[in-house]
Amino acid sequence: MQKKRILFLGETYRADAITWMNGLKEFGDFEIVSWELQTRSTGVSRLKRLVELAKSFLTIRSIAKKFNADMVIAERTTSYGFLAALSGIKPIAIAQQGITDLWPENSPLYPFKKIIQNYAFKKADLIHAWGPVMAEHMKKSDVNMSKVMILPKGINLSLFEYRDTTNEPKLRAIVTRSLLPEYKHEIILRAFSSLKKQKIPFELTIIGDGILFEKLKLLSKELNIENQVIFTGRINNNDLPKLLQQSNLYISMPTTEGVSASLFEAMACGSFPIVTDLPGNRSWINQKENGILVESENSKKLAEEIIWSFQNPEIRQKAVLENRKFIENNANYAVNMKKIADEYHKLINTKSN
Incomplete structure (x- = not known):
């Protein structure tokens, strides 16, 4: 049977993104192709990133068609979530990375970010809240909470093993x-x-x-x-x-x-x-x-x-x-990523049926 394919929209150098993608491959047997914006969201670069975001729509559609993705997932509820909503791929899963993803609050782009986030929330089939504090923001944003999965990706416990250092003298x-x-x-x-x-x-x-x-x-x-x-x-x-x-x-x-x-x-x-x-x-x-x-x-x-x-x-x-x-x-990575991968398969199968 052919592996299910996921288009991942996000910054693949980040440890959280690597954990997410590796977990889906390991526990969901997914094939993943990724795409990311090249301009970092810092200082004056934010405006350049916005221009790049506007130009990315056709690129994402082209990649989606060529890869024949069964699903698209996005690392944020703003930039990448918006692109996922416009990609033409269903189902869509988006993840809120910060308390709101609307940062910084004093940014002149804040109202625009709020608009595209609300659009992504509306179009998404599954919304990840990696913790309760994120879910609270979603409730305040009138998100359909039946679409929200409150679960951290977790930690690889076979790698991050416990050691008691409380009696160390230094x-x-x-x-x-x-x-x-x-x-x-x-x-x-x-x-x-x-x-x-x-x-x-x-x-x-x-x-x-x-x-x-x-x-x-x-x-x-x-x-x-x-x-x-x-x-x-x-x-x-x-x-x-x-x-x-x-x-x-x-x-x-x-x-x-x-x-x-x-x-x-x-x-x-x-x-x-x-x-x-x-x-x-x-x-x-x-x-x-x-x-x-x-x-x-x-x-x-x-x-x-x-x-x-x-x-x-x-x-x-x-x-x-x-x-x-x-x-x-x-926060057991093996347990939590299996739950997430299973939910993705369920969404894909529901779409297919």
Whole structure:
């Protein structure tokens, strides 16, 4: 029997997209062809991206016809979701990546994004909310909630294995977010500078690459913590679990958050999470029970909570065990991607019949 074919519209370099596509191949036996916009949605490039989006309609239709796709899936509910709705392919599945996908809120393009998102919501046969916070936005947008699947893609538990590091004598913290302004690495560095002034020994590992790489390295020198901070740059995703397993604290301070695969990976590996107090994180973290929520852009408070967590290993030990169980029960990649793949097959079969 010929494999069912899916046209994937989205940025294939992103880890979330790779996880999604690989899961569909592995658990749904799908054949996938992908297409993505070439202009990144940053600064003045947003206008160029809009022009490219307008020109992409015929390209998508041509690819859809040539590939003879059985289904189209889109990584966002705005740009790619809009193109999926116009592709001529049915069924359509779209995924909301952020709390709203309508970002930044002060953008002059916001009203336009809202219009194309509503159109994509209306035309989609299945809408992915990777977490409850996304579903809340959909309800407020009057989405037909019978089309919404609330389920994270999950974490590969055979790769991200658990290790208890709560009895480690040294504070070993890890950050795994891209070195971009919205992830506020400078707040984290300033918090650890405060730790050094209090003569608290630590090792901070910052994983990833981005436009702030050199600036953050320079800041670590200015704060006199360069000998305690390791910048790994971009690493192979297969090397990430070992580094998480060696860390007793996971830290992430973004200004906005949807559903963070990075947080799930840390929870799976036994690294105690300290994250920004945002709706997306409150879906998974209960304050000082299985992690710590810190108000945004407050390096002093972050430093205090890092010290508190390290001085309370019994709380951390209970928390990391609960976190591993939670991930096993709710964010198991093998289980969740099988459910998603089965739903796609059901949609395709319904269309065929």
